[in-house]
Amino acid sequence: MFRNQYTRLFIILLISALAIWVDASNTLKVTNPITGELVMQRSVNPRLGLDLQGGMQVLLEADLPANTAIDAEAISVARTIIENRTNALGVSENVIQVAGDRRIVGDFPGLEDSEAVLAILQKTGLLEFVDMGNSPVEEGTIIQTDYGQSSTTPSGISTPESTTPAVTPTEVSPTPSASGTPEATATPAAEAPIIYHTVLTGAALKTVTVVRDSTTGAYEISTVMKTDSAQLFSDFTGSHVNQYMALVLDKKVISVLIIKSQIPDGQGVIQSKNFTSDSANALAIQLRYGSLPVPLKIVETRIVGPTLGEDSLQKSLIAGVAGMIIVILFMTLYYRLPGVVADISILFYAAIAFAIFKYFHFTLTLPGIAGFMLSTGAALDANILVFERLKEELRGGRTLAQAVEQGWKRAWSSIRDSNIAAIITSIILFWFGSTFGATIVKGFSLTLAIGVIVSLFTAIFVTRTLLALVLQWFKPKNYSRWFGI
């Protein structure tokens, strides 16, 4: 591949320029130089794990007997709902992930007050049909409603609410399940908060289905209300024709509708020009499962205070920099000319690996750093293997060109096999870590795998090309001086 040394050198410089660009910036922006149009924008802020910046991790598990099969879709819907709820908290960079078939891991970096998150997780979701009058708000707005109570079951465990049949027919404030406790809702302070009127809650819905209009082919959501709620809905729609109604999930407006006519039998159709198959289904799911489709319980909580995290981060940075300096000195003193080439190659390795971590938003944790250290060891090992072989061949009386050639040829099989073994291990461990919510193992194996792959590239591509070029320009004669024999 790329026989010409200078082609290789060009590619290496190109990749390293890209890597340094990613390493040095917080946001990548590419604009079209002619039109000035934004072609690409991507945030590449380094993402630090909870152990390095402080924060909270919660592992949730389906609160059902261990042998119950859990619908994969239900878990994924639960994840989305939790993500929406926690985002409404205003905490940045939460990561909510499904782990295996019955668990969800939530990471809340930089969060000190764990109470707020726990309250959100334990709350049952609340879908409201809200009267917007003539002035609708934008979708995504967080509003206040007069339905100011949400319910929490005594044990703090959320239960699906849509199955609860009890709805008071006449009053507007039906409490779907018992023992509701007043709770302050997290609402951003508006200057004069408007309190909207809640007509019905999600408990009134009987069925929600996505259908296609037979003539236009447009996607619609068809809803059927329970009989007792249908009357209420009929009265409301009758008196509010041509006014707006909003679907509000956990105080966040998810959709604004215009009431075209009275809906007498509780059979409504939600239409939107923007509906695609996906977006219609997504909204239907939210309507159907305003509350969590699976009851969840907290099985693990981990909190790292910000001081401890900062301390660990600082120490690992110092250790990393000091370690690099010692490696560079050692390689230069011991392997001389090739050692210097290896140093450059190791710096490339660190720059590329770090750029990959940043670009793909990998979370860096202490175990992740351990994995990275191990792969740095592998990157060094590849160079050391080749150089030892090179010296051996030189001692055996070969010419420099032959020795370089043979050094690569002979060291390659051991570099290949040992690194493939490392990649196999890390893939298996990654699988273990991600199906189980064992984030420690996951972080370790991911950085190890990436590091090993990058180290293979830098060893065979960067070190080899640079060494060949340097020897070509330099033509060292004194082997004991330049190769340390």
Add this chain to the structure above:
Amino acid sequence: MNILKKRYIFFALSLLIIIPGLIILGVKAAQKNLPLSIDFTGGSLLEVQFEAGSVPQPADVLALYENFGTRDAQVQTTESGSILIRSAFMDEPTRDQVITAMKDQFGGEVTILRFDSVGPSIGKQVTSRAAIAVGIAALAILIYITLAFRRVEHAFRLGLCAIIAMLHDVAVVFSLVAIGSLLFGWEIDALFLTALLTVIGFSMQDKIVVFDRIRENSNVLRRLEFEKMVNHSIVQTLQRSINTQLMTVEFLLLALALFGGLTLREFSVVMLVGLLSGTYSSIFIASPILVVWENREWRTWFRRRPASAA
């Protein structure tokens, strides 16, 4: 340099390190008192920092925990002056009450440095799943080595020797923790799991490098006796083994020197010893076992004077 000549001495040395630790673990297991952290058993760990001058006595903290009905509390004071309390599973509301009570009773500001709470069911599953994952990884590597070394005679044997030597390293690490648990109250926790995985990864890599040389030499030095050929391969890769070990370990020594805290120090020591063992076992365990197998030396083990060991 004849490394293989003294192979039984090296085996004995390894056993000397491994056996005491395993005995300790065995005794502890019999007493149902394995040094497992809350990551595996379930429970809570709370690390709090008090203001200077108002650091309470461990006994006072214990009494406070008992007031809230939280069992099995153990209090440890760290070097940085914070207090580490391990106890039975504690939920968030209880924790808040405990913190409030601490503020009232001991005065001053109380900062939570760390709080881990693990339900008991999770811990057991982590243990068994981790064992399965390591098992599958070992099997996959055995298959890979057998395939990669298929041109060598007894490729499967090479793979198996690598796995045995890797298990040796795992045993060394466990033995170390067992001794540490006896002397310093160390625990097997999730970070230990990371260290163990690192050791396994490094160990396999090292074995493959040595075996690769054996693979190469078995073609080139066909006429040489197997034992001499293996010894020659070890000596040829020795410089590389030492240098790589030096560089990787150097990173860890630094980490050891710099990372403070009780748990991270344990982690660094385990890594350090484990990595050393990884290199040691490639030279002094994996390859010698290969020779023992080739010579079928076990036939002479139970005779009076093994002729080949002389």
